[in-house]
Amino acid sequence: xxxxxxxxxxxxxxxxxxxxxxxxxxxxxxxxxxxxxxxxxxxxxxxxxxxxxxxxxxxxxxxxxxxxxxxxxxxxxxxx
Numbered sequence: 001x002x003x004x005x006x007x008x009x010x011x012x013x014x015x016x017x018x019x020x021x022x023x024x025x026x027x028x029x030x031x032x033x034x035x036x037x038x039x040x041x042x043x044x045x046x047x048x049x050x051x052x053x054x055x056x057x058x059x060x061x062x063x064x065x066x067x068x069x070x071x072x073x074x075x076x077x078x079x080x
Contacts, residue, residue, distance in 0.1 A: 046054055 042053065048054055
């Protein structure tokens with residue numbers, strides 16, 4: 001009776017481990033891919049002197065940002 005119980009526990013553990021691994025693998029793969037991508041695109045300006053990522057608020061410019069201080073129409077002929 002004890003041998004049958006041990007066999008059932010071993011088989012159950014194998015099945016449970018397989019199901020958990022199968023369900024978590026896509027999430028782990030996505031995390032590893034995102035971490036590798038993030039490491040590849042970090043600019044040196046985003047690192048402090050020790051090489052750690054700055055957690056300060058960073059200034060960034062996107063296409064949607066408009067420069068308010070510049071005149072809307074700049075004539076190149078006005079350089080004279």
